[in-house]
Amino acid sequence: MRDQIILRIAAKILVGPILLFALYVQFHGDYGPGGGFQAGVIFAAGIILYALVFGLDQARAVIPMGVVMWCGTLGVLIFGGVGVVAMLMGGNYLDYGVLLHDASHAQHIGILLVEAGVLVTVFGVMVTLFYSFAGRRRAG
C-alpha cells in the first residue's frame, strides 16, 4: 500500500495519536474505563496500522521481532516480579500494601506496575502474532 498517498498520509497522522491514546488508556485506567489489556492492544494496533501501510519490513525496522518477543516475556516477569518483591518485603505474594510505607500509595504503585506488566506483555504478544501471521508466505 506504499503507493497509496491518501492511506499513507492518513496513517502517518493517525499512528502518533493512537500510541498516545494507548498511554492515556493505560494511565487513566484508575479513573475511567481502560487498563493494561486495552492499552496494550491499542498500542499494538498503532504498530500494526504502520506495518499494514508502510510494509512489514519497515515496521520490523522500527520495532524488530526480537524486541516484541522480549516484551511479551518481560511483562509477565514484571507482574510476577512485583509479587516476589512484595514477598521479599515481608508481605504475601502480590500484596502491594508492603511495597511502600504508606499502604494506600503502595496499592497505587502496585497496581501501576502490574498494569505496566500487562501492557508490555499484551503489546508484545499482539505484535508478535501479527508479525508471525503476516510474515508467512501463502502456501502453494
Place this chain on the structure above:
Amino acid sequence: MESVVDLALLGLLAVTAIAVVRVRNLVAVVMLMGIYSFLSAALFVVLDAVDVAFTEVAVGAGVSTILALGTVALVGTRQQRHAKSPVIPLLIVLVTGGMLVYGTYDLPRWGQADNPIHGHVAPEYLADHVPLAGQDGEALEVHIPNIVTTVLASYRGYDTLGETTVVFAAMVGVLLLFVGTGGRRGASARGAGGGDDDPDGAS
C-alpha cells in the same frame, strides 16, 4: 426505551450471526465477525460494562479481525462446501441451546439487589477498601475510583497474573508453530540473498 435498544442490538446480532453462517467469502465473514464484536460491545455499554466493551472493541473487533484477515490471506478467501448433511449438527445445537435456555429458569431474577452475587464479596469491593494482611486487620482506602481496575489488579491479582500468562502462552504457541517452519525458511532465504519477500506482508 432501553428494551428497544436491547431488542434492536440483539436482533442485529442474530442477523449478523446468520449472515456469518451463510456467507461463503471468508473476507466478508471476517468483516461480519468484526461487526458482531461491535454489536456485542454496544450491548455491554447498555449493561454499563464499559471496561468489557472497551476490551471487546479493541481485541474482538480490532486485533482479531487483523489476525483473521492475515490468516485468510494465507489460506484463500473461499470456504469449501461441506458434503455432509447438516441435520445432526443442527440437532446438537438445538438440544444444547434448549438445555441452556431451560437452565436460565433456575437463575435468580436479573438485576435484583438480593441476588447471591451481590451479597458475597462485592459489597466489600464496592466499599473501596483493601483490607491489608498483617496490619491488625485494619481496612484501608485505596482511592481508586474505577472499581474494575481495583478488582482486576489488586483483589484479583492472581487471576490477572494468570490471564497475562495465558496471553504469553499464546505467543509461545504461535512462535513454536510458525517459526519452526515458515520463519526459518524465510530467514535462510534472506540469508542467501533472496530479497523477494512480499514487501506488504499480509496486504
